Amino acid sequence: MRFCAELLGNLGRSTGGEVCVELEECVEVAEVVGRVLRALGIPLDPEELLVTGEEGEPLPAKVTTCQVGRVRIVRLYRGG
């Protein structure tokens, strides 16, 4: 199955803003997002991220890629 993540702002600078991966089984969205960002070499803490549905709606905890095929990722942390 295909899973796509829209990366907003600087997260998407080197990827054109969207990354899609092919998955063979259902995995938790949080896990695949972490994997994708690590593969892209983007240094960050998952706590800094906001992962939502396409329209910005919150995702249920433990949601899997079988339930959601596309997410939107924003860097929530705005300095401090």
Next chain:
Amino acid sequence: MVQLYGCWGRLLSVDLTTGKVGEERVPPPVFRAYVGGRGLATYILWRELGRRWREVDPLGPENLLIFLTGPLTGYYPGIKMVVSGKSPQSCGVVGSAVSSHVAYAIKAAGYDGIVVRGASDRPVYLYVSDDHVEIRDASKLWGLRGFEVVQALRRELGRDLPSLYIGPAGERLVRTAAVMSRWVHAAGYGGYGAVMGSKKLKAVVVEGSGPLPPVADREEFAKLRYEVVDKVASRHTFRRWGTTAGLWRVGYDTSSEPVRNWQEEWHSVEGFSHVVIERRYWVKNPWADWGCPLACMKVSRAEVGGRVYVTDGPDYEMGAYLGSNLGVFEVDKVAALSSLADDLGLCGIQTGNVVGFAVELFERGVLTVEDVGYELRWGDFESLRRLLEDVAYRRGIGAVLAEGTYRAALEIARRKGIPPEEVLRYAVQVKGIGVGAHGVRSGKDYPQPIAYAASVQGGDHTSVAGLPVASEESEVWSAFLDSAVICSFTAVEEATVLRFLKAVTGWGISREELYGTIGPRVLALQRVLLLLGGPDVRWDPRVHDDNPPRFYEPLPTGPYAGSVVSRDEVRAKLLEYYSQLGWDELGVPTAETLKRLGLYDVVEVAEQVRRELGGG
């Protein structure tokens, strides 16, 4: 009459020239249109000062000093408020957010905020206890440092009450002075400590016996509050280390921390990290303000030269600006400088910015021992401590640096008889506001290349511009958070925040309205006032909607060495950003946009700005 929920529709009005105290009503439609906090402050400033904005001296009695809460103050986890007025740094409007128990107290006293007009001819402080308001003599408080003010107020009032106050820097109208609260909290951006000092207002003390205004939907509110608290409390890294973790992560991982006046943005000093700081210096963790489940503050204690210093963290911005940016990597000394800045009532960011600038000028021979009175060296605690004091008390070169980096650069160039751009090239500021400690060169941190260049709050790292406009990457989102008023560290996804706002206020604000109307309305008004500027500075978007020159120099060290911001990219993104907000190619909101946002009375002024800039 439309019922207001979550806010009272009532502001306390204080005129320090006449000594009159009263109240002002804010009509519900105005609240709905501007939300509160930063939005409402901008509306008040436009309505009252907009037509003569350029002539208004930010440090004169005609300026307003505004303390505002938002509809979510007291309901949403965290306890922020906004301090505003015409900024003595940018000469625009800055919504300077600060955590303070005063926010809750104002609301519990039956107000949404306090608007201070005029200026007293003697030191005073404002005491508010529900409907009882007094302008009290502060001659015994004047001259005291921050920590002394807190103690003196406690003695005078017989108990600890929520307060906002200034230190010696604010009294001396230092443009990098902050409005302080609870020892370590600062409304730093904007320079409102100097505005408070110009009004001879040493402190504002508020106690409120409650209750808070009613909420529109109690059941939904209770449910959402649990939901948000759960999410926020699960930010374990943040909860354990607060923003102090940034001292390693931003410096080492993302190469975006200022090092020696931004000559570098990467370091690998292992001792300069949250883990070491936690082990060696923290005496209380976590430490929180009222209603905050995140509890990102930590109390540290350090001894330097036989003196004990206590501060928060140091949190990331203070650690970066009074640490790595000054070449100080010994944590005890960073904590000491942070504590000193708090005590003097200085914004650690703006002061660390201008002091770093001065050290680089000294290193390059632009400033000399004759100018400063002593040698300035990176990492030299004693000279840096002394310079911080000189800035706060406007002594010697400190009087020049007290004007902030931009104005200091112009003055130093004038004194030295060299072209301003020769000095401004080392000034890491945008529109009079030193850039927050998150660089844009590596592209790995959150600020985009136009983050500061296009911001209506200049170098403010908490209000950065970004694309797309209709997202949390945008300054629209920051303006909304500062209007609602929510701490950005406890913010969650916009859909939940909007539901929360609806539960409290009953306002059914959609995502489209947030990004299409409410946020852009606040930004358009802030933008027009910023471009009006005056009396001493005027900004030309073709020149000043830009990064500091340093950001166009390649990063010299670290894993992203060689990374640089492209001028072409910045220009292209600026135009795209203006376009998405309905601004013209100069970044002036168009007449059509202003009318769509309901800002009919701004059209003429915006046209005047456009004509002066040579636009069509």
